[in-house]
Amino acid sequence: MKTILEINDLHVSFNTYNGEVQAVRGVNLRLEKGETLAIVGESGSGKSVTAQSIIRLIPSPPGKIKQGELLFEGKDLTQIPDREMFKIRGAEIGMIFQDPMTSLNPTMTVGKQIMEGLMWHQNHGKDQARERAVEMLRLVGIPNPESRVDQYPHQFSGGMRQRAMIAIALACNPKILIADEPTTALDVTIQAQILDLLKELQNKTETAIILITHDLGVVAEMARRVAVMYGGFLVETGTAEDIFYRSRHPYTWGLMSSMPRLDQKREEDLIPIPGSPPDLLDPPQGCPFADRCPHAMQICHEEMPKRTEISGSHQVHCWLEHPDAPSVDPKARLKVNIGSR
Structure with a gap:
């Protein structure tokens, strides 16, 4: 299979009043087209920092990628200018954030939040973007998408907000989807629906998924390969088996x-x-x-x-x-x- 993302010797630190927090210390990973790679470990092990580094969302200051390569289709994301990174983030690499209630903009309708990326990255007109937003809400299983597209996040249930986050992340057909704890705080039936949805969409689009989680049940359900992270370091990697x-x-x-x-x-x-x-x-x-x-x-x-x-x-x-x-x-x-x- 084709390697779409390669992480080589990644080091990420945060400068604080107490000193330098070495959050990620020499991570090496690869991601192949169409596969699901799970990164597991306790809270604070560096999973989310690694994921956010890929799309350069580490706040600087205090954060900094001190060392390493992030090769996306052969292009080092640590070296490209912000303008070029803006074109990749959301369009070619999408991300489902951990808490949809705080990640969604409460002042914008869900439809406008889906349309935003389409208008920026794919030059859709307003009407075309709205049609695509309705299509994405229907794709992720939200009922009555024609009316839901004009509703605000607080009018959605927890499971529906998570589905809306997936719709935003997938709207531009990214090559990589980073899912950071996509089933946190959801009940088990909604968890199962979200996981089934991700697998179904992956089969249709061949999107590669990086799944960040501490839930080993989710890993067993979704992942082909697993990376175990501890103390900012990968201690073991292998297939799920x-x-x-x-x-x-x-x-x-x-x-x-x-x-x-x-x-x-x-x-x-x-x-x-x-x-x-x-x-x-x-x-x-x-x-x-x-x-x-x-x-x-x-x-x-x-x-x-x-x-x-x-x-x-x-x-x-x-x-x-x-x-x-x-x-x-x-x-x-x-x-x-x-x-x-």
């Missing part, structure tokens, strides 16, 4: 063990990850997960592990993969594998 059934990093094991399952009968079966994420004002010298890892060795605290190729699709940064590291009993892996019990 690699991550769910053959994961190799203790943090990934912890995420799996803290996920409730249908066969679970007791609350004690959930195993939370002890401790707290690292302070990125003063990030650790070694593995960012070392202070919380039950298998940490001295070198884990002193030096960042290099990437180990488990297979052509599966990579991990962990000292346990070193030939001299002690082996870890699969039973001690915090009950990681789904269906292993």
Whole structure:
């Protein structure tokens, strides 16, 4: 498959009164045409900052892309002028933001917010843009789109606002769609509808999707490949099967063990990850997960592990993969594998 986006050694920091917050520290990723890549991890791990960096929405100051490449179809987005980036943002790369209630403009009708991108990026006239806005609302499953197009965000339910956000993001037929927690705060039935909608639209348009989430159920439903992020760093990447059934990093094991399952009968079966994420004002010298890892060795605290190729699709940064590291009993892996019990 064709690689449409490549992230190489991305570093993003924020200058604050307390010092420099190193939010993203050397992320390497690729995205292929028509695939869904999920980025998972705890809050504060750098997922949203990575996504916002792709479309250069990091507020500067205080934020800054300090280092790295963002290659979109071979063009480095970190080097192009703002005027050219404006033409790409929304037209070729769309984004569904985390909270539609705060992301939608409360003073503009939903239809005008869809029309805005069409008039800017595709030179649609007002009537043509309105027709397209109605078409997009119908496409995302909003009933009575001819009347809804003139309503304001507060007149939409939570699920309908999320659908409206998807309509705005997809109106210009982008090549990449970044979905930042697209099902947060929605009930499970609406979540399922939104996920089905994204898959259906992806099949029709071959849009590549970057899915930012902490919900592993959503990942299992949507993603072909998964990147596990912690402390501003990618600790493991692989196919969904690699991550769910053959994961190799203790943090990934912890995420799996803290996920409730249908066969679970007791609350004690959930195993939370002890401790707290690292302070990125003063990030650790070694593995960012070392202070919380039950298998940490001295070198884990002193030096960042290099990437180990488990297979052509599966990579991990962990000292346990070193030939001299002690082996870890699969039973001690915090009950990681789904269906292993």
